[in-house]
Amino acid sequence: MPESRLARLQAAVLDLTLDADGEAFHADPAAWAQTRGLAHADGRALADRRDRWGLYRDLVRTALVEPLGDTFPITQTLLEDASAWPACVDAFLASRTVSSPYYRDVAPAFVAWLADSHWGLERWPFLLQLAHYEAVELEVLRHPDAPRPADLHAEPACERIAVLDPAARNLAYGFAVQVATVEAPEPPAACAWLLCHRDPEGAFRVLELTPHVSALLARSQEGQALGPALAELGADPDEAFTLLRDLRRRGAIQGFRPA
Numbered sequence: 001m002p003e004s005r006l007a008r009l010q011a012a013v014l015d016l017t018l019d020a021d022g023e024a025f026h027a028d029p030a031a032w033a034q035t036r037g038l039a040h041a042d043g044r045a046l047a048d049r050r051d052r053w054g055l056y057r058d059l060v061r062t063a064l065v066e067p068l069g070d071t072f073p074i075t076q077t078l079l080e081d082a083s084a085w086p087a088c089v090d091a092f093l094a095s096r097t098v099s100s101p102y103y104r105d106v107a108p109a110f111v112a113w114l115a116d117s118h119w120g121l122e123r124w125p126f127l128l129q130l131a132h133y134e135a136v137e138l139e140v141l142r143h144p145d146a147p148r149p150a151d152l153h154a155e156p157a158c159e160r161i162a163v164l165d166p167a168a169r170n171l172a173y174g175f176a177v178q179v180a181t182v183e184a185p186e187p188p189a190a191c192a193w194l195l196c197h198r199d200p201e202g203a204f205r206v207l208e209l210t211p212h213v214s215a216l217l218a219r220s221q222e223g224q225a226l227g228p229a230l231a232e233l234g235a236d237p238d239e240a241f242t243l244l245r246d247l248r249r250r251g252a253i254q255g256f257r258p259a
Helices: 007-020 025-028 029-035 040-048 051-071 073-081 086-096 101-117 127-141 210-223 226-233 238-252
Strands: 160-166 171-173 192-199 202-207 253-258
Touching: 007 040, 007 226, 025 029, 025 051, 029 040, 029 051, 040 051, 051 073, 051 086, 051 101, 051 127, 073 086, 073 127, 086 101, 101 127, 127 171, 127 192, 160 210, 160 226, 171 210, 192 210, 202 210, 202 238, 210 226, 210 238, 226 238, 238 253
Parallel strands: none
Antiparallel strands: 160 253, 171 192, 192 202
């Protein structure tokens, strides 16, 4: 079926808004409209309102870019220091990855675009992991509250599993992203096992775990009882149970239930 006049106009407005180079439109709106197959009347309407469309473009792009700076301050600083942030943002917007009308979905879309496109990874091999880590804070803080299950025990036991708080994230990275700062945005190449969660007051917290503890939590979430998991990992049950109790006090673990 031939593309409708309205569909061509909608596609042109999307190009005008998200394409990195808006100079061609401002230089000759009518010629720009013709390259997109627009009707003469639609091209003339765009040309007659060139300044308004330029303002619209700026407003839309700003609305999409501002959440990135708020969510990824370290990533932004890293790329700004290399004069690469505008190019990164332009490439992201031009990819049309953002399809949701909600601001909360812009940051996850940015991380997904980095993963799919591999943008900047040759120069900054840690870039995707750093951006993912920065986005986790927003994900954890915005996770909806839910009633605590009524069948949980307060104490760990070999025949039980640990139940993480739904907002908690048990993560592993190949770079120590948790030590990166705006002042020093490049994380060292070192494995990091992190538990990101909300404390009882609702604040975002990050705990550095050992590989064994991270694996224990992962196996527990898969349904393996603590006793067999500890035996396979060669970990001391008393030490592990002490740590699990502490994680429960911190709010990272809701409690324990039979496997």
